[in-house]
Amino acid sequence: MHESHQIVSITPGGSLRGETEVPGDKSISHRAVMFGALAKGTTRVHRFLPGQDCLSTIDCFRKLGVSIEMPGPTEVLVHGKGLKGLQEPADILDVGNSGTTLRLITGILSGQSFFSVLTGDGSIRRRPMARVTKPLIEMGAAIRGREGANKAPLAIYGTERPLKAIHYQSPVASAQVKSAILLAGLFADGKTRVTEPLLSRDHTERMLSSFGAKLNRLDQGLTTEIESFPSLNGQEIEVPGDISSAAFLLVAASIVPGSELTLRNIGINPTRDGILDVLREMGANLHVENERLVAGEPVADITVQSASLKGTTVGGSIIPRLIDELPIIAVAALFAEGTTIIKDAAELRVKETDRIAVLAEELRKLGVTVEETPDGMIIPGNQQIQGGTVDSHGDHRIAMSLAVAGLLAADETVIHDAASIDVSFPGFAATLQSLRN
Numbered sequence: 001m002h003e004s005h006q007i008v009s010i011t012p013g014g015s016l017r018g019e020t021e022v023p024g025d026k027s028i029s030h031r032a033v034m035f036g037a038l039a040k041g042t043t044r045v046h047r048f049l050p051g052q053d054c055l056s057t058i059d060c061f062r063k064l065g066v067s068i069e070m071p072g073p074t075e076v077l078v079h080g081k082g083l084k085g086l087q088e089p090a091d092i093l094d095v096g097n098s099g100t101t102l103r104l105i106t107g108i109l110s111g112q113s114f115f116s117v118l119t120g121d122g123s124i125r126r127r128p129m130a131r132v133t134k135p136l137i138e139m140g141a142a143i144r145g146r147e148g149a150n151k152a153p154l155a156i157y158g159t160e161r162p163l164k165a166i167h168y169q170s171p172v173a174s175a176q177v178k179s180a181i182l183l184a185g186l187f188a189d190g191k192t193r194v195t196e197p198l199l200s201r202d203h204t205e206r207m208l209s210s211f212g213a214k215l216n217r218l219d220q221g222l223t224t225e226i227e228s229f230p231s232l233n234g235q236e237i238e239v240p241g242d243i244s245s246a247a248f249l250l251v252a253a254s255i256v257p258g259s260e261l262t263l264r265n266i267g268i269n270p271t272r273d274g275i276l277d278v279l280r281e282m283g284a285n286l287h288v289e290n291e292r293l294v295a296g297e298p299v300a301d302i303t304v305q306s307a308s309l310k311g312t313t314v315g316g317s318i319i320p321r322l323i324d325e326l327p328i329i330a331v332a333a334l335f336a337e338g339t340t341i342i343k344d345a346a347e348l349r350v351k352e353t354d355r356i357a358v359l360a361e362e363l364r365k366l367g368v369t370v371e372e373t374p375d376g377m378i379i380p381g382n383q384q385i386q387g388g389t390v391d392s393h394g395d396h397r398i399a400m401s402l403a404v405a406g407l408l409a410a411d412e413t414v415i416h417d418a419a420s421i422d423v424s425f426p427g428f429a430a431t432l433q434s435l436r437n
């Protein structure tokens with residue numbers, strides 16, 4: 001295997017054995033910087049994910065006047081400015097490839113008195129933003145953008161008055177939407193509420209509470225209420241390993257015969273661990289041990305041994321619990337006995353790429369059959385991958401999914417545009433290589 005800036009090539013053969021950690025959780029790393037910036041005092045973040053997306057968050061908050069140090073590659077010190085301490089940026093804020101940065105920061109900036117402009121890369125400028133700008137405008141934010149504030153660049157005019165507290169019924173189960181509204185709610189004139197149709201990841205709720213925000217979670221967590229203008233205080237945050245990154249190794253070890261891997265310190269927040277349920281349902285050999293709570297997030301060590309998998313159906317309320325893992329689940333399905341159906345996952349079409357179309361297109365180039373549906377895929381099992389040349393379309397999760405598929409190909413698999421892997425899992429190719437025998 002060889003990793004250059006743009007190309008990863010995978011030579012099939014061997015098994016995966018050993019023990020490793022994976023980089024820190026992306027969702028939690030973003031939030032640690034954002035909430036640290038809004039708190040009084042210093043927030044220390046350990047095992048921060050130094051991936052491109054989280055570095056974009058740091059860059060944006062530095063431009064908003066926050067001093068952020070990185071004393072080590074995964075150690076971050078955020079010198080918070082307090083709820084009212086952000087400053088008007090002298091330039092456009094560039095979120096790069098990060099939807100989480102753009103949507104959450106739009107919530108925060110809606111409550112400021114100054115002007116700001118947000119943009120990002122080509123992929124970000126195609127992603128739908130009305131899902132956050134519409135409710136934020138309802139709260140009194142002045143936001144303009146392309147296609148009626150649905151596409152970045154977005155300009156946020158700022159307001160001297162507090163925002164209007166609303167109860168927003170979100171049509172989509174999205175932690176980014178929920179978080180943007182809760183963050184705007186910090187700057188509102190009363191209690192802001194968000195209700196979502198299905199439970200999405202709850203890192204914002206957990207971490208904001210630990211900073212001192214007053215949150216109430218109702219209807220089994222589907223509704224969250226936040227009080228405005230709390231006093232937030234800097235925290236010490238230990239970021240768990242990202243289960244979305246671990247997922248690539250869990251699937252790789254499950255499908256490559258003779259493998260056994262132990263992944264230490266992985267976040268298993270119940271709003272994120274749908275991949276474990278699906279792999280178990282498919283017959284994977286997983287052991288979750290040493291469960292503990294670290295900085296308000298459940299963490300464990302996971303051991304996986306290869307197993308013969310069987311096809312399954314993935315849909316309904318589990319989808320938000322594994323939304324970013326669906327591409328790698330589709331790869332696992334190729335090697336399972338029987339057909340796998342992924343449904344209720346139309347959200348995949350508005351991620352970094354249209355992950356349904358792109359994955360189906362690229363997997364076909366490797367010689368397999370995958371049927372696209374409007375909201376998912378139908379994947380026949382027991383397929384033989386040929387190998388060949390594929391393209392990630394600049395999407396980190398597609399790049400890593402194709403790399404894992406290549407482990408069981410007949411020939412070499414070459415993945416172009418693979419630098420995107422650094423968005424969420426810097427060192428992925430080296431980690432995979434170090435585990436191969």
Ligand SMILES: O=C(O)C1=C[C@@H](OP(=O)(O)O)[C@@H](O)[C@H](O)C1
Binds near residue numbers: 027100173179201
């Ligand atoms: O809040 C977050 O940190 C994220 C939420 C999810 O997006 P949606 O909120 O759009 O579902 C997920 O796909 C993304 O990788 C990270």
Ligand SMILES: C=C(OP(=O)(O)O)C(=O)O
Binds near residue numbers: 098351352424
């Ligand atoms: C969808 C993702 O991230 P974001 O929305 O933050 O770009 C992802 O990491 O798979």
